[in-house]
Amino acid sequence: MKKKLLAECLGTFTLVFAGTGAIVINAASHGSITHMGVALTFGLVVLAMVHTFGDVSGAHLNPAVTLAFAAARRFSWHEVPGYLAAQIVGACTASFLLHTLFPQDATLGATLPAGSDSQSFIMELVLTSILMLTILSVSTGAKEKGITAAITIGGVIALEALFAGPVSGASMNPARSLAPALVSGHLSHLWLYLIAPTLGALLAVPLCLCVRDSTCCSPPPAS
Template identity: 85%
Template sequence: MKKLLAECLGTFTLVFAGTGAIVINAATHGSITHVGIALVFGLVVLAMIHTFGDVSGAHLNPAVTLAFAAARRLPWREAPGYVVAQVAGAFAASLLLHFLFPQDTTLGATLPLGSDAQSFVLELVLSAILMLTILSVSTGAKEKGITAAITIGGVIALEALFAGPISGASMNPARSLAPAFISGHLSHLWLYLTAPILGALLAVPLCLCVRDSTCCCASPTSGKS
């Protein structure tokens, strides 16, 4: 239960700060800026990995959890609980933002600027790069020390900086599901649920191609997953 609570609280903080930055940026006529929003997402992930990494691994993302399970770094039996906790945290954050800013019509939902196909490919590639980074700096389903948080947060900020204006750079089904559902912007939601998961799963064989063959084949450990 401590792992699940950590995932719920971590994902709540991620969505509250990240999508909150988008909502507040709109309410204050661009005071935070796109660069600021990208940095918020990167910094909040960095902070949550430091806060909860030793408890649950600080996945904060169903796509990451499923990829860890596919890589046999997390027992499959633990994955559903992680995903439910992450989604619950995301919904709690979006509901709170809706209460605080009822005038906002999107609550930071990820919406494609161009075609769905364009954003689908972007989200798939971004998620694959992110997950490949996570697999490379983690051991089991847990990060390797202090530099992992900086690396993962940096990659998220980097990808949000250059791809955010087109696809929203979600890379996280929970982060997209909650604001889309509560704000009613569901027409493009399918791509933000499927592309990040497919991209994260793609990272597993990519990791095997560049690392030792045992990197994603060892038996998972449940003690600190």
Template identity: 50%
Template sequence: MFSSRKNTCIAETIGTFALVFAGCGAIIVNDLFGAQLGHTGISMVFGLTVMAMIYSIGNISGAHINPAVTLGFYFAGRIQKQEILPYITCQFIGALLAAGLLKLLFSSHESLGATLPSGGLINAFVLEVVLSFFLMFVILNVSTGHMEKGIMAGVAIGGTVAFEALMGGPVSGASMNPARSLGPALVSGNLSTLWIYLTAPIIGTWLARPTCRMIQGNECCHVKDETTGKE
């Protein structure tokens, strides 16, 4: 049991590290080296990284790499309460380590790829809720239990991250992920609007559960009690 939990934590730490390092790194490189990637390139880096991590660690931890997704699985009854803290702790550790390394590599960059709203705060908040809702909606419909794994799961979820980043990036930064926002914000000191990215994605993933259940029925959101075997 300990070995399984340890493997899960290592996987979530590495997966979240990869997401923040590659995604935020793409933003930094684009800013510092003549916008060679562009908005489309940055969006694709986020989506491709998520896809790669799902295929790499989906069978180990489910490749949540996002506290809002972990909570979304809990809201849907797919993981137990005691699993939440280890997942989220490891996700935040991965994000902070990645942001710290980016700071060492690109110390001249002010935000380190932090998510900062370009429009009004209300617009950014609502957009993050909606984007997170659609992300969790897709995840619940293509995952098995709380595991993001399978032949097409990586493509579907990575593609969702990419198209949402393409659409929402210029407005809110399209975080959909409290860990992705917290790491760069803490290391760079850009904390004034962090509350948006810590709260809105969780609201969005909470809203996805009843919608999935309406479409898929009881098969979407249920979990077996490990002690009794009953749903």
């Protein structure tokens, strides 16, 4: 279990450090990375972390994903608190490091709505639902492992960040939004990015059952 928690911590650290780091560096370098570059960074870092840690912890890297796996009966509820804590610690460590490296940045890549809260709430709910439905379809039990799963999940994240990033920030991940918000002090919209992705991921569970048989959301067979 210690190795699983360390893998989740390291994986989420890398996700937040690279993803929000791309946003911070893009701002510091007057747009040299570009929006497309930021979106691809998020997709590529998830691809890399799923391939790196998928066979250890499942590479959830996301509290909403962990909760949805548990709701789908693919993951034990008693392991959920440890995973959530590891993900939050990894994310916050990354944001603190970015704050040390770029103290002039005001938001540290925090996700903020471009329009109304309701618009971003619905966007985050739908985006995370699509992402989690994909994860449930390509994962084995509660483990996202193998190059196919890594490419598919990373590709969906990059795709969603490309078209939805300018609207809601395309977080899809409470830990990714929590860490920069806490460190930068931009907490006014945080509730949106904690609740909407979680609800979206949970919504993917019954959607999976609608398009697949009951084994979609059931404990994996004993090996």
